[in-house]
Amino acid sequence: MSSFQADIAIIGAGIAGASLAAMIGDRARTLLIEAESQPGYHSTGRSAAFWSESYGGPLVQPLTTASGPWMAARGFLHPRGCIHIATTEGRPALATLAEELDAGGVDYELLERAALEQAIPRLSAAFVAGLSEPTCQDIDVAALHGHFLGEAKRAGAQLLTDAAVETITRAGDGWEVRTRAGVVRAPLLVNAAGAWASPVATLAGASPIEIQPYRRTMAQLITDPPMAADMPLVMDALGRFYFRPETGGRLWLSPHDETAVAAHDVAPEELDVAIAIDQFEHVVDWRVVRRERAWAGLRSFAPDRLPVYGFDPVAPGFFWFAGQGGFGIQTAPAAAMVGAALLLDAPLPEAVSGIDVGLYGPGRFA
Missing domain, CATH: 3.30.9.10 (D-Amino Acid Oxidase, subunit A, domain 2)
Structure with a gap:
């Protein structure tokens, strides 16, 4: 069976995992683990594809608002109202x-x-x-997702497809993820599995947050x-x-x-x-x-309908990047900036520096 080593293993290559890998960039060796033959098959590829600051409620709105200029500058937004x-x-x-x-x-x-x-x-x-x-606009979802995957690849990230996760175990100071495509070992493990986030957490022995x-x-x-x-x-x-x-x-x-x-x-x-x-x-x-x-x-x-971003309080090196509801695409750039900063213990980029990221921490469910 093939074996892979990375600094950060991300389970899920939809918009959440892809955007996070892109924002991490070359600051770490990243590997994306995707269960399907193509990333974005489930939620990302079936989105209604609009950017609306009212969607998701007032505690999600700062992430949406911060993502707008980033997407507009790269041509992913088109006027709608x-x-x-x-x-x-x-x-x-x-x-x-x-x-x-x-x-x-x-x-x-x-x-x-x-x-x-x-x-x-x-x-x-x-x-x-x-x-x-x-201010509501259409999003070119396929182009946005493709951009993130491309940026991640150019920064050195690997992508494993047809790699459904079978087991997750602690291995020394890191994680060993056994998939259908091989075994992945990494000190840090990101749960960006979308609808499968709770089963992934259960496999890893992480907090039982219900997504x-x-x-x-x-x-x-x-x-x-x-x-x-x-x-x-x-x-x-x-x-x-x-x-x-x-x-x-x-x-x-x-x-x-x-x-x-x-x-x-x-x-x-x-x-x-x-x-x-x-x-x-x-x-x-x-x-x-x-x-x-x-x-x-x-x-x-998640139970409070806010996203979950941050390190798990009971499983060392297990990072939540899940629970993004129906607003995961419109908030993707800002959410990934936040996630990458928390994951790498780096300062928040200016675009998201005014967001209270503590609202989204997994510890709120302890």
Whole structure:
């Protein structure tokens, strides 16, 4: 069996592991362990692909905000805009969102019915108010993930694919990870396994932090009228759905579902897709002509729905970089800057120096 040695072994080569390896750069010999034949197969490759400072809540927003300039400077963001819409029942949620954006210094504009009608043609009369978030942008996820993998490789990182982890044991002052592709030994072990983060921690004897995977459904539709390419992302203030334009007049629709599941290669449930389409046709007076495809991805949350970054309090050299929910891509640059600094005991880069990284430490669950 092949044997590999590194300074830092990272389990998971999705957006979390890839970004962290890229930010570590040539400061350490890094090896990425990926269970699949290609990185990003599960959550990264199934993302809804937008950058929104309101998404994830006020304690995630600083990571999103810090990531924006980094991604924009490298061409990974493209203008979109977002409108949160509310029925009378949803007005309090809209007001809470406005308060959070005020506190975070995020630009927004409150909209009444006339403005909503102009922005979203044939919107149901039930939606009486909205909030425009003009800074929301699309993310080129594939390019971003590829960039991180490329940067990591240029810095000397190795990537093992088809390398599902079988056992993890302490070996002297370090770790031995037995995978299907060989045995990896390293003083430091990073848990960037996404939906599989809790099973990885169990194998390593680390703290039993529950990182719960949830299934999120998405469908690609053709509608009549077709969704205009320059329309904003539309999100329900009560979190019941969102939809956004895709190429060729198509749209992506999600029922914003969160169904707790065990980590696996998830597929969409037909009932979830049917509910989403029915709900959509009550939001706008658009007919769904055809459902072209549907898929599902995994979002993984810690109990308090904040990410987990830092060294485990009971397993020496075991580092958590997990629990990034559905905001892992939009926060990836800043999260990786934080993770690399904590892992290497280095100062925080200026872009994230104002973030209270103690909020994300695994010790909070002790």
